[in-house]
Amino acid sequence: MEPKKRFIEIVQQLRTLIREEQIKEGDKLPSERVLSERLQVGRSAVREALRSLELLGLIETKHGGGTFLSTSPQHKLIEVLATFIMNDKKSITDVHATRLLHEQEAIRVICRNEKMRQLPVWESLFIRLEVKENVVRKDVLREIMIACDNRLALRIWLQLEAYSGKPMYGFITVQEKPYVLTLVKALQLGLEQEALQAHLAWVHHNTEKGDKEHGDS
Amino acid sequence: MEPKKRFIEIVQQLRTLIREEQIKEGDKLPSERVLSERLQVGRSAVREALRSLELLGLIETKHGGGTFLSTSPQHKLIEVLATFIMNDKKSITDVHATRLLHEQEAIRVICRNEKMRQLPVWESLFIRLEVKENVVRKDVLREIMIACDNRLALRIWLQLEAYSGKPMYGFITVQEKPYVLTLVKALQLGLEQEALQAHLAWVHHNTEKGDKEHGDS
DNA sequence: CTTTTAAAAGTGGTCATACCACTTTTGGAG
DNA sequence: CTCCAAAAGTGGTATGACCACTTTTAAAAG
Numbered sequence: 001m002e003p004k005k006r007f008i009e010i011v012q013q014l015r016t017l018i019r020e021e022q023i024k025e026g027d028k029l030p031s032e033r034v035l036s037e038r039l040q041v042g043r044s045a046v047r048e049a050l051r052s053l054e055l056l057g058l059i060e061t062k063h064g065g066g067t068f069l070s071t072s073p074q075h076k077l078i079e080v081l082a083t084f085i086m087n088d089k090k091s092i093t094d095v096h097a098t099r100l101l102h103e104q105e106a107i108r109v110i111c112r113n114e115k116m117r118q119l120p121v122w123e124s125l126f127i128r129l130e131v132k133e134n135v136v137r138k139d140v141l142r143e144i145m146i147a148c149d150n151r152l153a154l155r156i157w158l159q160l161e162a163y164s165g166k167p168m169y170g171f172i173t174v175q176e177k178p179y180v181l182t183l184v185k186a187l188q189l190g191l192e193q194e195a196l197q198a199h200l201a202w203v204h205h206n207t208e209k210g211d212k213e214h215g216d217s
Numbered sequence: 218m219e220p221k222k223r224f225i226e227i228v229q230q231l232r233t234l235i236r237e238e239q240i241k242e243g244d245k246l247p248s249e250r251v252l253s254e255r256l257q258v259g260r261s262a263v264r265e266a267l268r269s270l271e272l273l274g275l276i277e278t279k280h281g282g283g284t285f286l287s288t289s290p291q292h293k294l295i296e297v298l299a300t301f302i303m304n305d306k307k308s309i310t311d312v313h314a315t316r317l318l319h320e321q322e323a324i325r326v327i328c329r330n331e332k333m334r335q336l337p338v339w340e341s342l343f344i345r346l347e348v349k350e351n352v353v354r355k356d357v358l359r360e361i362m363i364a365c366d367n368r369l370a371l372r373i374w375l376q377l378e379a380y381s382g383k384p385m386y387g388f389i390t391v392q393e394k395p396y397v398l399t400l401v402k403a404l405q406l407g408l409e410q411e412a413l414q415a416h417l418a419w420v421h422h423n424t425e426k427g428d429k430e431h432g433d434s
Numbered sequence: 435c436t437t438t439t440a441a442a443a444g445t446g447g448t449c450a451t452a453c454c455a456c457t458t459t460t461g462g463a464g
Numbered sequence: 465c466t467c468c469a470a471a472a473g474t475g476g477t478a479t480g481a482c483c484a485c486t487t488t489t490a491a492a493a494g
Contacts (some may be wrong), residue, residue: 435494436493436494437489437493437494438492438493438494439490439491439493440486440489440490441478441488441489441490441491441494442479442488442489442490443486443487443488443489444485444486444488445482445484445485445486445487446484446486447481447482447483447485448482448483448484449480449481449482449483450475450479450480450481450482450483450492451478451479451480451481452477452478452479452480453476453477453478453479454471454475454476454477454478455474455475455476455477456465456473456474456476457472457474457475458471458472458473458474458475459470459471459472459473460469460470460471460472461468461469461470461471462468462469462470462493463466463467463468463469464465464466464467464468
């Protein structure tokens with residue numbers, strides 16, 4: 001085997017430390033200076049490892065505040081990829097297509113798995129939609145990605161989602177609500193084709209119209 | 218907008234520099250010291266940007282040799298992800314499932330696109346397989362991923378593939394050749410279901426038997 | 435006592451320097 | 465010309481010093 005990169009080792013050590021220290025999501029990590037002493041490496045080496053984790057959205061850093069385990073992953077990964085290898089408009093298309101790809105597969109997986117279909121989250125979503133509560137688009141899709149139980153795919157999707165921009169953060173409008181309701185219902189019943197179709201129709205509806213609203217900062 | 222992270226800016230500057238300097242894949246980039254002077258930032262800042270690009274497989278660094286634009290992307294991304302957020306055996310399962318997901322979608326896209334189906338690469342592959350030439354498994358799948366023309370998905374797949382390990386680098390055996398031939402032929406003819414099925418059967422065949430051979434270092 | 439506010443300590447961000455390990459280039463010996 | 469050792473170049477790491485910003489602390493004001 002080729003010799004491991006240094007910062008990969010440090011990442012592994014950080015992982016062990018986090019587990020031993022029982023550091024949970026949102027908690028503060030030891031400072032860079034403390035870490036460099038604990039791990040017996042220079043601060044610059046620690047920073048390179050932390051930078052990698054930040055790029056993947058696994059940690060968040062606040063200037064002057066500290067380093068924290070991420071709660072809701074904010075990555076920079078796709079942003080770097082996009083600015084670096086993609087020049088033209090095709091970047092947006094690719095991100096969109098790749099995101100859709102993951103969502104469609106998740107729907108397939110869920111439809112074919114009885115336990116996933118019976119998760120209470122679907123009933124909960126259905127009620128929230130029917131009761132005219134404002135539901136953010138992203139939330140529905142995130143639940144789907146979470147349900148299909150592939151943490152790696154979830155990570156990738158979260159990164160794609162964050163780069164998809166504002167439309168994902170908008171509320172579900174009255175016009176598009178039928179698509180979502182159909183999607184959720186079809187998911188519960190395991191109607192794969194219907195669910196896939198509803199999802200596509202929904203996404204298509206959103207991309208046709210240029211929504212500008214978005215929920216939170 | 219929130220103020221951009223420093224290393225993101227530097228990544229963009231690097232991109233501009235690479236374009237202006239006409240640096241192509243495989244070419245050497247200016248040294249870290251030169252870059253830090255050209256961009257008027259510290260060497261550590263340059264290194265953080267370069268580390269990000271390396272993590273994404275966009276550049277390769279050789280200790281004592283220099284920094285080069287990647288020809289065939291070498292990740293580290295999935296490795297970091299896997300070692301950090303995945304503890305148990307499920308990591309391997311997730312990587313595998315996610316890779317399959319991308320391959321299946323690529324097959325669907327190709328089958329539904331006439332131009333992609335008519336690419337000469339399929340005929341070429343078919344001949345190479347029939348003539349008993351040794352063909353590496355990874356190569357077939359990579360051609361498929363390339364053909365479907367989603368650079369982002371291709372990047373992600375390449376990273377997943379690299380983490381999938383040795384089986385991908387093995388040669389296609391006589392036993393599994395029928396699956397591959399069926400897959401390629403079905404691709405050309407646009408027989409979506411048959412292609413998907415052949416692909417699954419092939420992968421299943423490979424994961425059942427534990428191949429140890431692998432082609433190059 | 436509580437509230438307010440300014441100083442101090444802590445932390446990430448950046449730069450500069452020095453040194454090490456390794457590779458590439460160079461130039462002289464044969 | 466070939467071969468090989470020295471020199472130069474380059475990435476890798478550690479250290480120290482600042483800066484900008486946040487959090488904590490403690491003194492001052494009410």
